[in-house]
Amino acid sequence: MSVNTPVDPAQFDIEAIDLSDRDFWAEPPAVRHAVFDKLRAERPFAFFDEPTMEGMEPGPGYWAVTRLADLDAISAQPAVFCSGQGAVSIQDIPADLSEFYGSMISMDDPRHARIRRIVAKTFTPRMLEQVVDSVVGIVDDVLAEARAKAEAGDGSLDVVADIAAPIPLRIICDMMGVPEQDRELVLNASNTILSGGDPELTDEADPLTALIEAGMNMAALMERLAAERIENPTDDLTTALVNSEVDGEKLTHQEIASFFILLLVAGNETTRTAIAQGLLALSENPEQRARWMADPSMDKAAVEEVVRYVSPVTWMRRTATQDGELNGHSFKEGDKFLLFYAAANRDPESFENPHALDLGRSPNNHVGFGGHGPHFCLGAHLARRELAVTFRRLFEVCPDLEITGEPARLRSSFVNGLKRLPARLTGQR
């Protein structure tokens, strides 16, 4: 059976579904989406016990939100559904981690608004115009290196390691001015942080210790860089951040370090996933690939559709700050909600033929970058630009790229990532 053969949602017993079961996240995408379909249709607020994590007391459980309208309503009411108790983990953030990982994604107003305003000015479309040239250059370098490597051997390459991973990493490191010799550290640390305990990605037996160490390494690197830029300003993002002020307030060094960690983890694995899973989806839908390749005016719509279809970030968490009711569902203060973007992005109420990849899809009000609300992806413009350039240059420079084998999927509930995707350059252009 191909992994994309539709799976009938009716075959699942709703009582047996468990989104906290790690094995569920190893299932092929078609199974995952059939289960989402079942929940969305029959139990749009489904309650699950929390996954067990070594060394931690399990918390009270969570509601899984799978309808787009509910997800969007929750995102739009940050005072009722807060991020401060943790947005990227089901467990509340342990105190020893919050020092490094207590970044704005897990903050509420007024702290969130203050930091978001300060950093938002470095991420506007206007500012990004200035990095576009570097995006094109980096993508071309990476593709040239991938081709050289493939042609030196038997033509084979790994889409993840050779194309999808280096592009966002180099772009962010470039923007921030991370020196060449520190980039390996950045890649390893961001892998650890986002592995979600996948043993293949962390050597560490104890994921919590590994997380703390990765955070410490990144923080140390960023503190050093920030100090250097105060001495010797350049035109990178680090310099802009150490100098940037809103209402006379600057970011503290701790806040800058946390923000860098957030950028690296939020900007790397997500974009990498969109590229790798996007290429896989194109190879599974050759008529869509041909259509996009032939028509550069489709870039914008196609990138949105890739993000919708892939949904690189599977969920974010919110926590209720009060008792209340939402679209007929009552909840209590302290209740946790997981907003399943991956499910909402296939909601038939919002998307016609939701399981089809339709690169010209319009309208396409997906929530891949988050619902309406203050935490909407800060890097959305950058990601869109990176993806548009990457796919377009791939079509031009590597039209002979061919996926040759099964992808190795990350067994993570949080990121819809691939570990490896075997491919080759056939040499036929």
Added chain:
Amino acid sequence: MSRVQVDRERCVGSGVCESIVPEVFEIDDDGVLQVLRQEPPADDLDGVRDAVQSCPARALVLAE
């Protein structure tokens, strides 16, 4: 005349509006949204409506 209003409490300075109609919206060097034309010309109104729809923080209103 149609007027653009920004809810300052909500706006997160994402610049989505600027990416749609740079003639009307601009994030200034302090990261704060400036509305360049409170009463946008007819040509820009479609774009402004688009921006109102797209603003991730639902911070924009077009009073028509």
